Amino acid sequence: MIEIHDVHKQFTSRTGAGLFKRGEKRTVHAVQGVSLNAADGRITGLLGANGAGKTTTLRMLAGLFAPDQGRIAVDGVTVQDDPLKALSRMGILGDAHGLYPRLSARENIIYFGRLQGMNADAANVRADELARLLEMKNILDRRADGFSQGERMKTALARALVHDPANIVLDEPTNGLDVLATRALREALRWLRSPEGGAKCIVFSTHIMQEVELLCDEVIVVSKGRSVARGSVPALLQQAGESRFEDAFVKLAFPEEAAA
Numbered sequence: 001m002i003e004i005h006d007v008h009k010q011f012t013s014r015t016g017a018g019l020f021k022r023g024e025k026r027t028v029h030a031v032q033g034v035s036l037n038a039a040d041g042r043i044t045g046l047l048g049a050n051g052a053g054k055t056t057t058l059r060m061l062a063g064l065f066a067p068d069q070g071r072i073a074v075d076g077v078t079v080q081d082d083p084l085k086a087l088s089r090m091g092i093l094g095d096a097h098g099l100y101p102r103l104s105a106r107e108n109i110i111y112f113g114r115l116q117g118m119n120a121d122a123a124n125v126r127a128d129e130l131a132r133l134l135e136m137k138n139i140l141d142r143r144a145d146g147f148s149q150g151e152r153m154k155t156a157l158a159r160a161l162v163h164d165p166a167n168i169v170l171d172e173p174t175n176g177l178d179v180l181a182t183r184a185l186r187e188a189l190r191w192l193r194s195p196e197g198g199a200k201c202i203v204f205s206t207h208i209m210q211e212v213e214l215l216c217d218e219v220i221v222v223s224k225g226r227s228v229a230r231g232s233v234p235a236l237l238q239q240a241g242e243s244r245f246e247d248a249f250v251k252l253a254f255p256e257e258a259a260a
């Protein structure tokens with residue numbers, strides 16, 4: 001179970017400047033009130049346009065930096081208080097897959113298992129199991145160097161799942177994947193949500209309406225750093241009074257533009 005309660009995060013950056021002049025300091029309110037409750041055995045989607053604050057929210061969930069305000073808890077463990085314990089309960093697929101190119105897919109997976117405290121034999125058995133689940137047996141013993149985008153994603157996902165975490169967090173997981181790889185990923189996520197697959201709590205971010213319609217039990221609409229609507233796809237359609245999900249999203253995320 002993942003709970004995010006009213007998190008905020010701002011960054012200070014400099015604007016561009018001339019050759020002899022420093023840029024002005026500028027504050028970016030990347031996240032200014034995002035909340036979600038993601039239950040076990042459910043797929044929860046964080047849906048927002050570019051720059052809405054999805055990645056920043058997921059980075060705080062992953063303990064990469066602390067929120068300025070608000071609380072994030074994984075299975076009741078507050079990330080800010082005990083990041084390592086919270087991290088051990090999550091499998092995280094970030095936006096950069098960062099595999100070790102000289103290692104095979106199997107070695108990449110086992111290495112992460114070792115970092116999670118698994119012994120080498122258990123991690124090796126798990127690598128075979130995950131290769132079956134993610135249909136990547138054909139690449140398991142190939143060096144990651146030269147993998148396609150889809151092969152890299154599968155290896156990175158297997159690596160994130162090696163310790164069989166109860167919670168799975170994915171940032172824009174279908175980015176750059178073709179239709180077959182996207183379908184395979186959807187199937188794997190549905191299996192992981194099912195009781196046989198462990199009834200995992202799955203949270204993923206996306207800006208693709210179709211992904212949300214096909215996968216999510218619960219959707220959090222994020223706009224300009226805030227969560228502005230939540231519910232199932234049918235509930236959001238009803239709330240917006242629309243029959244197409246894209247129209248509902250625009251109405252909920254950008255009410256002023258939709259009214260114009």
Ligand SMILES: Nc1ncnc2c1ncn2[C@@H]1O[C@H](COP(=O)(O)OP(=O)(O)OP(=O)(O)O)[C@@H](O)[C@H]1O
Nearest residue numbers: 011013028030048049050051052053054055056057
């Ligand atoms: N380290 C940073 N320094 C300054 N601004 C940042 C930083 N990280 C994010 N931002 C800004 O915060 C806002 C939210 O960014 P974020 O990456 O969280 O959005 P997103 O919803 O994931 O977008 P996308 O779908 O385009 O990846 C953007 O305006 C972004 O430029």
